[in-house]
Amino acid sequence: MALAKIIYASMTGNTEEIADIVGQKLEELGHDVEIDECTTVDASDFEGADIAIVATYTYGDGDLPDEIVDFYEDLADLDLSGKIYGVIGSGDTFYDYFCKAVDDFEEQFAQTGAEKGAESVKVDLAAEDEDIKKLEAFAETLSAKLG
Numbered sequence: 001m002a003l004a005k006i007i008y009a010s011m012t013g014n015t016e017e018i019a020d021i022v023g024q025k026l027e028e029l030g031h032d033v034e035i036d037e038c039t040t041v042d043a044s045d046f047e048g049a050d051i052a053i054v055a056t057y058t059y060g061d062g063d064l065p066d067e068i069v070d071f072y073e074d075l076a077d078l079d080l081s082g083k084i085y086g087v088i089g090s091g092d093t094f095y096d097y098f099c100k101a102v103d104d105f106e107e108q109f110a111q112t113g114a115e116k117g118a119e120s121v122k123v124d125l126a127a128e129d130e131d132i133k134k135l136e137a138f139a140e141t142l143s144a145k146l147g
């Protein structure tokens with residue numbers, strides 16, 4: 001059984017919720033799922049996963065949350081060849097750089113040799129019905145990539 005590992009940063013709960021939505025769908029699809037807050041793990045924990053997922057909000061002026069910066073920096077040094085990755089995030093369209101941290105993590109994953117398994121999903125604040133559908137489709141696409 002494939003292991004999907006989801007690492008998230010969340011201040012007010014929106015990103016944690018979308019991580020849970022994706023995790024639940026992956027479980028329904030028959031995968032083992034581990035969901036951890038980013039300060040409780042090391043980036044190298046992704047080495048034991050088949051599917052590596054980051055869920056992050058965006059802070060400041062298009063910045064990464066402070067608490068995920070170490071994880072972000074360490075990620076680029078990993079060799080995740082043969083694995084599948086995906087990125088999701090919550091932001092606020094009020095800001096100039098909507099969900100910029102999602103794009104930053106995509107670039108970082110691209111350096112690991114992992115294969116992008118699905119288009120990133122960016123959610124405006126808390127997930128609504130349409131977002132939930134997109135997040136579930138994201139999980140299905142990642143799952144299908146495992147073949």
Ligand SMILES: Cc1cc2nc3c(=O)[nH]c(=O)nc-3n(C[C@H](O)[C@H](O)[C@H](O)COP(=O)(O)O)c2cc1C
Nearest residue numbers: 010011012013014015057058060062091092098099
């Ligand atoms: C001070 C501050 C700065 C923010 N900057 C951005 C930003 O640059 N881009 C963005 O998309 N969202 C920005 N946000 C919005 C958060 O990313 C958004 O509220 C998100 O849903 C928070 O996720 P969480 O509930 O998981 O903590 C900012 C929020 C705060 C409070």
